[in-house]
Amino acid sequence: MTLEKETVRDGGPVRRRRPYWGGSWLVTVFAVVGALLVGAVLIAIGDEATRASAGYFFSYPWDLFSNVWYSVRDAYVALLQGAVYNPSFSGIAALRPLSETLVNATPLILAGLAVALSFRVGLFNIGAQGQIILGAVLAAWLGFTLDLPVVLHLVVALVGGIVGGLVWGGVVGLLKARTGAHEVITTIMLNYVAINLLNYLLSVHGFQRPPYGQAISEQVAANAELPPLLGSSLRVNLGLVLAVLASVFVWWLFERSRLGFRLRAVGANPNAARTAGMPVGRLQIVSMALAGGLAGLAGATQVLGVTGSVTSSVAGNIGFDAITVALLGRNNPYGVIAAGVLFGGLRAGSVQMQSSTGVPVDLVGVLQALVVLFIAAPALVRAVFRLKSGGGAGVGSELAGGWTR
Template structure:
């Protein structure tokens, strides 16, 4: 009997993940609204005009209120222009560039978020997105610049290599957890460091380092291995976005319509009950981690074949492996929820640059908003307390009073 077969009823991390995933759409929307309200307060508090008018607020309060409105509305209008649609552009083609940029930012977040969501739904806390992305990117990137293959076939082989790289790297974690009972949080953290230092080592060897280069960077990817633009050069949307749409549909079908998805969800809900029902829990955990790493590897593929095509270094993950956890929490570990959350974060990322240029608002405000969203998502009772919402399963006070009266 293996280590995980002797595991206690349910780990605390699995219980927390289940509680977060069981939150409703209303709580998610309210969490986002609260985050933007707090972000607006921070924007106003750091605006020089607001600070100046605050000095004589009691003499002319309308000056400060007007400055607050102009500061906050101007910042969020710039965020909208940079992330959704630029209404100042002369034509539709120029206006829609903002949304296409947001979708390109969102693509790796959605891919990695889907992978982490599969782990969460199985009760496995996969925080090894960074390492899985680095290995996936390394495998796809090496195929992309080192192998002379025909167009079409080259791209397919590079994508498959990246997917397999991420799958194997995460599958090791699943195997260790299933066979030895090792905690996936500790193992994934260690695997992140191993992947990072392995990539740094390879970048200082002829395996990955560009010939004649003094910097630890790979050669440029061959044109035959690049993710092409879906709508042509006028509308710059990478084919990677099409891949994550297909991945979202596949994850939805897997978790909602397939027998393997039922096993994944059953193990995530209650591993002991799943074991009693005849489900091989150990094997299911390995499958979950392998699928999780495969999708996170897709994010790495996009980074080297769609974004950084002139060569990449050890920073190719760009923090996406950890940001994807935030996207997964916001999406409640549901495939379409993760898809929507990834687009929201893509809009924030693309729009923050315009907000900083147009309004002088510090770009870190967007990071604060994202962090506050996670805070409220991870603490549903706090959101319910702020908006005085009833707890799940509780009855309204009037209904309880009526029932008590009838009992008397």
């Protein structure tokens, strides 16, 4: 983000941009740093040796500082090894941590784009969870019921996932445009509808896998599976490429297309857009449908590229984590990619961190919550890290106005 300073040149005002050390991007970076620092405090408090050395601090104070350092260092090194590179692996296995990071990041990026897109239009899409579930259900059903050639079967299943999420999101937009129903309420309610619909389908013969003793769907056919990118021994697959392409599409939509201009106008001021003759209700329906389609694609990539079947936990917490990803990415498609990779790395590394140091994986959830807290309070971040205030907008303005250039 830049601060625009108006200067006078040859008798006329000229707008000149200059960087300042308090922009939204820098606040975002320090929000992550602040979350890691608070996490370090929690790690130290939870470490048994650190607590023991605190009991005789005034006799041997160095023991406390040493134990704090080693507990935090070992935890974060293990987190990094589980997310990026583990020197104990060799050959292609050395890429396994990075592969797991990208696998976790793929649905987060797609769902984060779904949330960011609706935020750009002034709508709060809290229903990505339900849209992911519908996308996963329809993609899986097409994946195990049809018998088509390899490429065609995959395309049909992916399109089915997009359509499932698109319809689920479009319902929200339709209710908003036609009845004025608040999208936060309708998306939350539709989340519960989707969850219960999934539980019902997992008990229906034809969707449930024989011998019908467990709540799991039929296995997706091999023709409909997303191919791996780095060999069959690593789980990263074509879904990552689709997530990057979706990010490029969202950028193009808002920055280069006529439809995107109208969507941005509605997000900036729906009353002004309506006065200018824009069909605000129709644009709200389109925006929620597009957001739902992106979330549905996230569900499709999970089923076709990772799990191979649908269970009651197919969406996990992806839909809710996507809100954090969109906030951290400042609703910028490329920022969403970076935030998705960061959170994917935290998820992947948390397993190694717990197995190596005993720090529970729940710390990752705490870090995510702290990131949201700091982003929602940019004045606090600027005060703690002594950043100059450039009049940057808070989280509310970011949600309504989108990214800055």
